Structures are given as C-alpha cells and as structure tokens.
Amino acid sequence: METLAATGDVKRKSFFRDWILTVDHKKIGIMYALTSIIFFFFGGLAAILIRTQLALPDTQVLEPQQFNQAFTVHGTIMIFLWIIPMLTGAFGNYLVPIMIGAHDMAFPRMNALSFWLFLLGGLVLFVSFFVGAVPDVGWTAYPPYSIESQGAGLDFWITSVHILGLSSILAAINFIVSTWNMRTEGMTFNRMPLFVWANLVTSFIQLFGTPALAGAVTTLLLDRHFGTVFYNVQAGGDPMLYQHLFWFYSHPAVYVMIIPAMGIVSEILPVFARKPIFGYKAIAYSSIMIGLLGFMVWAHHMFVAGMQMTEGIPFMITSMIIAVPTSIKIFNWLATLWGGQIKYTTPMLFVSLGFLGLFTIGGLSGIMLGAVPLDLHLHDTYFVVAHFHYVVFGGSMTAIMAGMFFWFPKVTGRMYHEKFGQVAFWMYFIGTNLTFFPMHFIGMAGMPRRVFFYQPELTTLNQVATIGSFVIGIASLLLIANLVHAIFKGQKAVQNPWGAQTLEWTNASSPPTEFNFEEMPVVTSDPYQFGEKKDGKTLDDDGVTA
C-alpha cells in the first residue's frame, strides 16, 4: 500500500468509489450482509403474518390469496435472499480470502458482479409487490398450478431466480479458483480453516446444482408464454419432470444452507473451548461426503408425488447414508467440548446450545421423514415444517447469528454488548422451540402445510407456535439493535479479542487494512493450536508456545 500511495495512484475517496465501484472482497461481503439483512426483515415479517393468521383456526387476518402470497414470499426470501447470500455471499466473501492468506478473491470484479446481480435479483422479486402481482405458488412453484398462475408475479419470480442463480454460479467459480490458487505459503489443503473447506464444498454444490434449477424455471417460463408443453398433460407433458429438476437443485441447496453453517460452528467451538477441533479431517471430509451424497437424495421429496412407492427405496437408502457424515460432525463437535475450558459468550452459546442442540432435533426428524413408510403420513404436513425449520432456523440461522457476533469486532473494530447478546440468544432459543416443536405434533395429528384453516382441536398447539414466533421477532430486533448500537457506540476492539488462531485474527488488524495483511503470512500448522500439551507447555492467546 505504501508503494501505491508513493506513486500517487490513489484516487480521491468518495462513497461512490468506496462502495459502489469497490472490488474489495471485504466491502462486497459487508454489502452482501447488509442487503440480505434487509431482505431477512421482510421474510420475517411474512412469517409473523402467517403465524398471526394461524393463531386461530379460521380468522381472516389475511385473504386466502394473501396468505398464499405470504408463505411464497417467506420461503423465497429466506432461502434465496437471506440464508444462501448471507452464508456464501457475506461470510464467504469476507472470510475466505483472508482466512487463506490472500489479498482478495481470484476475480475481484466478477465478485462485485455477483453482488450486484444478487441485489438485482432481489429487487426484481420485490418489484412484484409494487405491480400488485405477488406470486402465490409456494417457493416450489409446482406446475401445472404455477403455469396457470395469473399476473406477472410468477414471471418476476422466475426472472429473479435466474439472476440469483447466475450470481451464485459466478460466486462459486470465484471461490473454487480462489481456494485452489490463492492460498498463502504453507496453507495446504489440510491446514485450511474448516469454514474454508465448507465454503469450497458449498461452491461445488452451487456450481453443479444451480443449472438444474435454471432449467426447471426456464421450462415454466416457456410453458407460460411460448407455447411449449413440458407440463401440459393433454399434449403429453409430465408435471413430475419439474419436480425432479427442481429437487435436483433444491435438495443440495439445503446443504448449501447448512454446510457453511457447520463451517462457522467448527471455527467458533475450538476458540471458546480452548481446545483443538476434534477430528479435523473427519469434519472436513464429511463435508465432501455430504456434498456428493446431496445429489443422490432428491427424490425423497417425492415419495408420494406419483412415483411407485418402491421407487423411493434407493432414495431412502441414500438419505439414511447421509445421516452418517452428519452424525460424525455432531460427535466431533461434542468431543471438542469435552475436556475444554469453555467460555460462555454470545457466539459460543449460539453454536453450542443453539446449533448443536437444535440442529440435532432437525437431523433426527429427518431420519423419520427419510423412511418411506413414515413419509406417507408425514409428507406435506407441519411435521415437515417443523423438521426443516429445526435445520435451517435451529441450524443455519443460529450459526449465522453466532458468526455475526463472532466476526463483528473483526469487521467493525468494535465490541457488541455481551449481556444483551446473551439475552437475545436465550429469547431465540426459547422462541425457536416454542414455535417449531409443537409443529411436530400438529403435523402428526393431521394438519397439512400451507393452509390458513385448520381443525379447532389444534388451536392450543398453534397458539404456542404463534407466541414463539413473536418471541423470535422481538429477539431479532434486539439482536440487530445490539449490533447497530455497537457500530457507533461499541467499545474499540483489539486485534484478536477472542484469542483465535485463524489468519484473520492473528495477522490482520480489526478492521483489516485494504489488502488484509501488511506482510504475507506464512502458515506452519493447522489453525486450531489450542490446549495444554502433554509436556506441560501451554499456548498463550497469541498461539505462541510459552
């Protein structure tokens, strides 16, 4: 940087130059985070509307069509505009280059393009609000219902999905190339932080899966406007083709939402347990297993969709197999806690009680849904809603929250308010269980998903869920308030407040300078060098043997 300044090549700073034209991976990461948090607010609002309607069996808070639009918008936003961009766009962009000891991504301008496409895709979806044609087809948009859908809402939805998909593919290529080629001296694959491993696997999933989704929604668009007959039964089309294409992407997409979250967990646990991660290789390689197997389980979403029941068996088997690498991770994380010196901080609570405690429930209910005979009853009921919310809310969301608190001092150079952070965690934890645990029973007792009307016998359970959702809503506001307050009024953070061992903490200031490092770091060990060695020597917080 000194050399750049010396040649007088530094242009005058302005907001436009600093942010709009930036190709800095950190700023792009921050823009991803801010944008997706705004989208998250709308997705959450839709969820609150849904739960308000369901507080009573037959209230008319929303018209039927508005209700259908609310759950479509909720699902689409949370998946495409919040969890995926937050995990891969925000955390991925900010952390991957700095964690592998690089100045930036391999293709900085393509990286900026990914962000702007993401913003564009989100805005195209939101345009549908203003033209009064919000899609009401569910986030899955199954034909033939979606083809008949009136108004331009679905066309906006398809366009939006296409643009977001392009953004994902570009980002995935960028991550793969960067991770392969930009690692600093000594940063071998087996010394990479586990978040980088997770992000790499995720990028491959995005690269191979997204085109299937693009194909699926393109056929919808062609059927709607250009007279093709992919899904027109009278002309020999078959609606199930769409479901195969859709789930070929959308089941791996679940792993896009959970593998980076697992990466965040693997970063935070050892830091606050002051222990090396237990079974580094098992955790890293089980991500690869999950990534591969993720492409072989898609039809478990379709056990009752018109396949022969026995056709479901191979997909049941692969779904069972995928539980193995997942449980390996859980036990490795538990073993990381064993014999540790655990400090209770907000990020630690979110990953331990939060992620480990809640994701386990989602994993176990997943085994039930994966068994064909049980899925005959449970498919498309609130049991499924409970299951995937324990995975993406109990899992992905708590990891995102943990990550936001954990890297907050790094990104802003300020500390958040610890006590309020912990209050927010407990509200989150209680709210999540209140909201989603009763849904298991609601589903088993016979309430399908995506309905605004239900049997009055299920009122109490539904009201518990509604109260829980309000608790989550308040917790989210508290959490955002904490972080916003800290940006302006928080205590100044030191370079490495947690005593972590990854490069962004050990070798970069808080916040990092424009090119991350003053000197290129050289790596000599894996990034979790904590703990008392057998010879009695200890490591202090800077990772230096004392």
Added chain:
Amino acid sequence: MSSAAQKEISQIGGGQVGLSNFYLPEALTGTAKDIDGLFGMIVWIALVMFILVEALLVIFLIRYKRKHPDKHGKAIDGNTKAEVIWTLIPALILVFIGIYSTSMVYTIQEPPENVYEIKVTGMKWAWEFEYPNGAKSFNDLRIPEGENVLFKIYSKDVIHSFWIPEFRIKQDAVPGRETRFWVNADQLSGGENKYEKRVICAEYCGNQHSLMLADLQIMPAKEFTAWVDAELTRPKTDAQYVVQANGCTSCHTIDGGKSAGPTWKGLFGKKQIVNGQEVTVDEKYLEEAIVQPDAKTPEGYSTGMMPAFQMEPEAIKNVVEYIKSLQ
C-alpha cells in the same frame, strides 16, 4: 404441553390419543398400525440419540466452564478409535432402519386380490368419488368396513394430494397419471362411523386449498351396499350434489370469503350494480345467473368468466333455495 391441549388432541378421531401415541390420530387399518409400529421404533431410537447428544452437550458445557480466563483445555485433536465407533454405530442403526422400512414398503404397495375399486378425482377444490356401479359422490367418501378397498387417484386440473391421516397414507393426484393405494379399514372407535372433513388435500393447489376437505364414513358392508345402490338411482337434484358436481364452490365461497365470483353468503336480497343500474338479487336474478351468467354481470366482475349451466329446473330451484339459506 398443557393438559387442555392433550385433551383437545385426544378428541381427534374419537379414540384415545395423546403423547403416549405421539399425537397420532387413531389408526384404522392394519397398515396404519404397522406404520405406527415403525414410527414408535424410530422415535425411541431418535429419543435415545437425542438424550445422548443433549445430555453430553449440557454436561460438557457445565462441567468444563472456564474458571480462569487464560486456561486452555487439553490438546487432543482426535482419536481414531472413538471416531470409528461413532461412525459405525449410527451407520448400523440406519442400516437396520433402512432394511426394516424397505420390507414394509413392498407390503404397503402390493394390493391384495379381490379389491373394491374407488376412483378418486381431485379438482379445484373438491373431491369426487366414483364407485364401481357408476355412482358418484362429492366430498363424501364412504367405504365398506373390513373390505380391501383400492383407491385409484386422478386429477382434473392441478396436483392435489389425497390424504386420510387415519390410514397414514397419502398419494398425490397428478394430472395425466394414475396413483393408487389400498386400505382395509375398521370402524372408528366409539361407535361413530362418520368423520367430518377427514379427507384432506395435502398438496397446495390454490386459493381454497385449505378447504378442500371431504367427509369419511366407514360403513358396515351391508349398509354400504345399500347406500351405493341407492346413490346410483337417486335423483340428483339436491343442492349439495348439484353444487359439488358442477364445481360451483371453485369460484363462489359460502362463508363470505373472496374468490373469483361473488360469495353466496348474504347474496340473496343484496343490491348489485348492473350496467349502472341497481338490481336486487332475487330468485329470478339467481336463476338467470345460472343459466345465462353473462346476461347481468354485476360491477367488479367480467363477462365470460362463468360458463352457462344446463340443469333440470328442479336442480336450479334447489340451488337457489340453498343460496337463499346462506344469510
């Protein structure tokens, strides 16, 4: 869980259901009971795993809480033996669940010989049931007790899903495809054989998806035969039948809710604006609206939306009377 909630749940299906049965409704077929058995087994396995993980988590968090700020934990970065154990044990459990489930799938799929076939057709937003003698019923499924019944499931428009929680089975109704499942059902316990709104559409299919519900009756074989014979010859002019068979409620709600056409609730006697003139809805207006819908289209609706219906005068009269009753 509050005891009130448990009591509420226990009323579903008339049988004794509660936490002891994981809130599942009464199982009315042998298959449903088998599925519940598998469910119970997996739930217990899951519970053991759940308690193991959560207990270890909480114990470790409490036991290893850091007391001195600079202290480190043990520098253990792995143990092959332990890792092999916690890879193999879950794998073996899952293999067991997989094999057990697989054998069950074949039993559920293969219908026995001598089945009584009922044709189920899903449409926006009603269920049509056609019996072997040609009799049809709408939103009213009746099956003979203790006989093998095979449902052949179709769709007239979009994808629906034919689900009866008491049988623990659903299959999607997919346009252009025939799906099927079979049951052999007992009566509901408690002497009641009618079960309202228990045939449920489980696949989202549009505005009134939530209300695409049919009643279920499991009748003694003799009563059933008598009913199905009578149903074939019965003059089909009663309002319920006509309304369902012509799919009126696809566009007209009966509870005041919005839909493509005007709601029937409070329609009779209402003042409508037609071609700038105020018209009161009376019998004549309604009759004309059924036979010639485009003759007097009220403001806010466009012509050409509703087809003209040809019906017996008796049927029209009954439907008009029905609409009159919805005040």
